[in-house]
Amino acid sequence: MSRFVYADNAATTPITEPVLRAMMPYLTECYGNPSSMYSKGREAKRALELARESIAEWIGARPGELYFTAGGSESDNWALKGIARELALQGKKHLITTCFEHHAVLHAAQALEREGFSVTYLPVHENGLVRPEEVANAIREDTALVSVMYANNEIGTIQPIAEIGAICRERGVIFHTDAVQAVGTLPIDVAEQNIDLLSLSGHKLHAPKGIGALYVRRGITIQNLVDGGAQERGRRAGTENIAAIVGLAAALRDACSTMKERAERLCALRDRLIEGALQIPGSSLNGDAQHRLPGNVNLCLEGVDGEAMLLLLDRQGICASSGSACTAGSLEASHVLLAIGIPPELAKSSLRLTLGDQNTEEDVEYILSVLPAVIERLRTS
Structure with missing residues (x-):
């Protein structure tokens, strides 16, 4: 060789050296549980919330709209299943996605079909792009969610997310995008682009594996995917991985600033x-x-x-x-x-x-x- x-x-x-340096204190001396009330716990809690603020700022979100997960696949599953099951209570049991999504979205959609939901899988044209007008034409009265990935993980095509988001907002349909390949590489503003839910993952941008996040726009009600403790404001149970979260914030800061x-x-x-x-x-x-x-x-x-x-x-x-x-x-x-x-x-x-x-x-x-x-x-x- x-x-x-x-x-x-x-x-x-x-993982880059700056990211690793940012993480190291939380793998060694700052090991407290952020849910604990004593000083070690409060120290971890401060790091958690500072990281949340930093990550949210880079995607144009409020800190309270960001929930940490174990990665992009969990975030995708939570977005689809959480919204579908919540809006099914209002009689909305139809979802729209595309046929070339990541399997985290496709398999979540197929699981929902087995629960009785209806899913429309939009075609993708030979250039690898989704046409916004086809999204608009697929929306029905009972459509709960549209999920279109920001950038494809295999062929790299970048979708017209802002246009699709505007259509969904106008029609009163929640819009989710799997932005795992895009965050840190492309400029993202969830408010300007009419994005209601966004999935991201750390290990695509020099942060560790096993850390991700789901952005949920304020005012949207979503059912929990992981139940247990009161972490993440009661929305996602499990003790937060502080070192990985700090690493994600450092990696995203480095990526976006350059x-x-x-x-x-x-x-x-x-x-x-x-x-x-x-x-x-x-x-x-x-x-x-x-x-x-x-x-x-x-x-x-x-x-x-x-x-x-x-x-x-x-x-x-x-x-x-x-x-x-x-x-x-x-x-x-x-x-x-x-x-x-x-x-x-x-x-x-x-x-x-x-x-x-x-x-x-x-x-x-x-x-x-x-x-x-x-x-x-x-x-x-």
Whole structure:
């Protein structure tokens, strides 16, 4: 192995030194339970609320609208199930989502269908974008919730969230967005964009795994998903993970304060990688070329087995994926690629390369020096 290149930042990211430094006191001396009344507990409680204030500010929310969870999947499940079950009491048992959401949303929607709810799965067009007018046309009198992801975790396409939010607000329908891939990378203002609920996760932006949050706009009633103690103002039981929450706040502050510069640098690396990769015969880019996350490159490479390609890249020190890390090991073609009209066999030849803050021009050139030979070997073997 001549070089190591981590190009799977959509799957997870390493904790940075500043984030780790912010967390360390709460893993050692500041170990109190924030629900305890003595000084160690009050110390932890102060850290918890300062982190809540900081995170809320970066997404345009009030601190009291933010609830900490164990990650994006829990936040998505809570948003869909909590709203659906609450509004079912008013006779609203219809939900709208898209067919290329993260499985945390899709499987939550399917679970609700088994409870008797009706779900409309909107199509996604070949460029990987949802059309706001199709959302509007799908809304019914009994629609409780619309859930559309902010940016796709596989092909990186960024959805017209503000337009969809405006439609939902005008029609009196609650709007949720899974913003796990977008928070810290794209500017977000939940008030301006008419977002009622938003899911986020720490480990996509250099915070630890196992920490996330759900924004719930003030005035919205949502049923609990996790019952038990009175933590998170009685909405989500379980002793708060103070170190991880502090780490999330530090990571989001670092990401948002340098967002413009980071995006410009990653877009340049991304575009160079796309340009070089498309020189390989039989290669094609998945998703819209413009409306996509700064570090996302998703390709199909005709005549190649995706799993074999990943193994050969790994031997050359390149960490990549063929889709969502949550479905790794599945022999099925990506549901995201199928949703945008990619034939199943071609979809199984997909390669996702997602660049992050640690990647360099040299990393990109190394990938481009290795990839053609890997593809040629697989096509001739």
